[in-house]
Amino acid sequence: MPTYTAPTKDMQFVLHDMLNVSSADIPGYDELDNDFTAAVLDEAGKITAEVLAPLNVVGDTEGCRLENGVVYTPTGFKEAFRQVCDAGWPGLACDPEYGGQGMPGVIGSAVGEMLNASNQAFAMYQGLTNGAYASIHAHGTAAQKATYLPKMTNCEWTGTMNLTEPHCGTDLGMMRTRAEPQGDGTYRISGQKIFISAGEHDMSDNIIHLVLAKIAGGPKGIKGVSLFIVPKILVNEDGSLGARNGVSVGSIEEKMGIHGNSTCVMNYDGATGYLLGDEHKGMRAMFTMMNHARLGVGLQGLAQAEVAYQNAVIYANERLQGRDVTGAKNPDGPADPLIVHPDIRRSLMDQKSFIEGGRAFALWSAMLLDTASRKGDDDALGLISLLTPVIKGFLTDQGYDMTVKAQQIYGGHGYIEEQGMSQFTRDARIAMIYEGANGVQALDLVGRKLAADGGKHVMAFFDLVKTFIKENEGDAALKADFLDPLKAASKDLQAASMYFMSEGMKNPNAALAGSNDFMHLFGHVCLGLMWAHMARSANAALAAGTSDPEFYETKRTTGRYYMSRQLCATALHLARIKSGADPVMALAAEAF
Numbered sequence: 232m233p234t235y236t237a238p239t240k241d242m243q244f245v246l247h248d249m250l251n252v253s254s255a256d257i258p259g260y261d262e263l264d265n266d267f268t269a270a271v272l273d274e275a276g277k278i279t280a281e282v283l284a285p286l287n288v289v290g291d292t293e294g295c296r297l298e299n300g301v302v303y304t305p306t307g308f309k310e311a312f313r314q315v316c317d318a319g320w321p322g323l324a325c326d327p328e329y330g331g332q333g334m335p336g337v338i339g340s341a342v343g344e345m346l347n348a349s350n351q352a353f354a355m356y357q358g359l360t361n362g363a364y365a366s367i368h369a370h371g372t373a374a375q376k377a378t379y380l381p382k383m384t385n386c387e388w389t390g391t392m393n394l395t396e397p398h399c400g401t402d403l404g405m406m407r408t409r410a411e412p413q414g415d416g417t418y419r420i421s422g423q424k425i426f427i428s429a430g431e432h433d434m435s436d437n438i439i440h441l442v443l444a445k446i447a448g449g450p451k452g453i454k455g456v457s458l459f460i461v462p463k464i465l466v467n468e469d470g471s472l473g474a475r476n477g478v479s480v481g482s483i484e485e486k487m488g489i490h491g492n493s494t495c496v497m498n499y500d501g502a503t504g505y506l507l508g509d510e511h512k513g514m515r516a517m518f519t520m521m522n523h524a525r526l527g528v529g530l531q532g533l534a535q536a537e538v539a540y541q542n543a544v545i546y547a548n549e550r551l552q553g554r555d556v557t558g559a560k561n562p563d564g565p566a567d568p569l570i571v572h573p574d575i576r577r578s579l580m581d582q583k584s585f586i587e588g589g590r591a592f593a594l595w596s597a598m599l600l601d602t603a604s605r606k607g608d609d610d611a612l613g614l615i616s617l618l619t620p621v622i623k624g625f626l627t628d629q630g631y632d633m634t635v636k637a638q639q640i641y642g643g644h645g646y647i648e649e650q651g652m653s654q655f656t657r658d659a660r661i662a663m664i665y666e667g668a669n670g671v672q673a674l675d676l677v678g679r680k681l682a683a684d685g686g687k688h689v690m691a692f693f694d695l696v697k698t699f700i701k702e703n704e705g706d707a708a709l710k711a712d713f714l715d716p717l718k719a720a721s722k723d724l725q726a727a728s729m730y731f732m733s734e735g736m737k738n739p740n741a742a743l744a745g746s747n748d749f750m751h752l753f754g755h756v757c758l759g760l761m762w763a764h765m766a767r768s769a770n771a772a773l774a775a776g777t778s779d780p781e782f783y784e785t786k787r788t789t790g791r792y793y794m795s796r797q798l799c800a801t802a803l804h805l806a807r808i809k810s811g812a813d814p815v816m817a818l819a820a821e822a823f
């Protein structure tokens with residue numbers, strides 16, 4: 232069975248050596264000293280490794296079961312859920328006014344990685360609740376907040392997000408779910424939603440569904456969509472639970488992965504709903520939490536890569552096959568361990584350098600989000616909005632690829648369920664699809680985010696890279712290995728942006744044909760920037776005579792690998808982008 236150990240040491244490195252969180256000028260960050268974050272991460276590491284990770288395979292093999300309208304979660308989920316909630320983990324970054332601990336999102340993200348790595352299907356029950364909580368927190372009335380948030384903070388009540396319908400997923404303007412005003416401030420919600428994560432289950436007393444629907448007579452298309460709170464069980468004025476609402480589960484989906492999470496068809500048959508935010512502004516209410524939610528899904532890609540990698544390393548050290556071409560390393564045994572082979576090393580280095588770079592990127596992004604939300608910093612908000620599709624699309628595409636690489640290290644044993652490696656690839660796959668499929672993330676990046684506010688935010692990103700290079704140019708330990716490759720990659724990104732600005736206006740297909748490449752090019756530059764930062768921090772620790780030189784040397788060496796073998800992908804992406812629309816669009820649709 233696979234194992235999981237929380238990478239707390241690496242998280243501490245990112246938080247303190249690289250991001251210097253405790254001295255950052257962000258409200259709430261002064262509490263994040265080394266001992267404090269170590270204590271939080273160690274506790275989270277314990278519960279995820281000891282309680283959630285052993286249930287991961289159970290969730291995969293048992294799945295959820297629907298009986299007489301009730302969904303039963305896999306053996307052990309219910310008890311573990313209570314344990315996690317009683318320990319306060321779901322409310323870690325929630326508002327203290329509603330019972331949360333009010334910790335910065337940067338800590339919530341580090342813990343989020345652990346939850347998802349140990350058991351993604353399980354973590355989603357809480358993740359969806361946090362998403363619904365964020366929408367009510369941002370758009371709810373005082374009464375709605377008082378009614379729902381305290382119980383959602385500790386997951387006594389869980390939450391869901393209901394967007395998708397059978398005929399519309401990406402194009403939500405075609406939505407058919409209706410909301411009829413009842414004249415008393417409530418609405419009757421009727422329609423069917425599909426693929427609703429955690430739509431029904433046996434782990435909480437109530438489920439608070441957030442449902443997108445169209446109010447009759449409203450504007451056509453996406454502009455006519457409103458958001459509603461639809462509790463599974465209606466809540467009385469005194470906060471106690473009342474009658475069952477007109478919402479039921481139609482079926483649960485059979486799917487490729489995350490079997491422990493119930494993915495439901497939800498039927499709304501004249502259910503009572505309460506408007507959340509303004510009429511016809513439902514998408515705006517949903518989008519408020521998009522940056523958070525998409526960072527959360529990006530973390531899932533990273534998390535699956537991490538747990539798969541951990542197991543691949545163990546296997547590569549234990550499995551004996553072939554001999555080291557430079558001479559036997561295990562001369563008394565029948566063969567050497569897999570880890571001696573350069574091709575196995577390449578794969579492990581691809582994984583390790585992506586994971587550590589991705590972790591830095593995710594936590595740096597969470598810090599940007601904190602800067603935006605806790606300081607009201609519009610520049611940080613603009614930058615994180617630009618980077619959100621990159622975080623989601625790049626980390627999940629690459630994260631999935633890394634789980635495949637980890638599985639490959641097991642050879643045929645990776646394909647056989649007994650080893651548990653296929654679960655990581657199957658679970659990682661969904662993160663590329665939900666919360667806006669990755670093709671649509673690329674579209675959002677190129678079609679909207681790049682030119683937003685006159686291109687101000689992408690220029691701010693280029694400035695960030697340029698400033699870092701300039702400030703460190705005199706550092707010989709960084710120059711050739713880190714700064715020069717970063718400069719070259721950043722030039723590729725600028726050239727691609729310029730290409731879109733000039734060609735995209737004339738021929739939108741030219742921009743969209745290159746959008747996926749652009750998202751990946753951007754992701755590589757972000758990780759290149761992270762590695763340059765981490766290398767600088769590692770150099771500083773070594774120069775200061777750290778007591779753990781091995782850790783910092785390993786960090787530098789891993790960074791050099793990324794800069795020399797991964798970052799050069801930017802040139803390939805740029806060449807593809809510059810080939811324009813023709814190679815992609817030349818065939819008529821009938822020719823396929």
Ligand SMILES: Cc1cc2nc3c(=O)[nH]c(=O)nc-3n(C[C@H](O)[C@H](O)[C@H](O)COP(=O)(O)OP(=O)(O)OC[C@H]3O[C@@H](n4cnc5c(N)ncnc54)[C@H](O)[C@@H]3O)c2cc1C
Nearest residue numbers: 392393394395399400401426427428665666667668670671
């Ligand atoms: C396990 C699981 C859990 C889910 N959980 C939830 C949930 O909790 N709540 C919820 O509301 N939904 C949920 N979903 C739905 C998910 O968000 C949608 O599947 C997703 O948004 C894509 O919609 P679709 O499947 O209808 O695909 P479509 O919209 O039909 O898209 C199909 C493909 O075409 C691409 N595409 C679409 N439009 C364009 C375009 N203009 N340009 C380029 N490419 C395009 C997409 O990228 C995609 O690859 C879940 C889905 C699954 C499988």
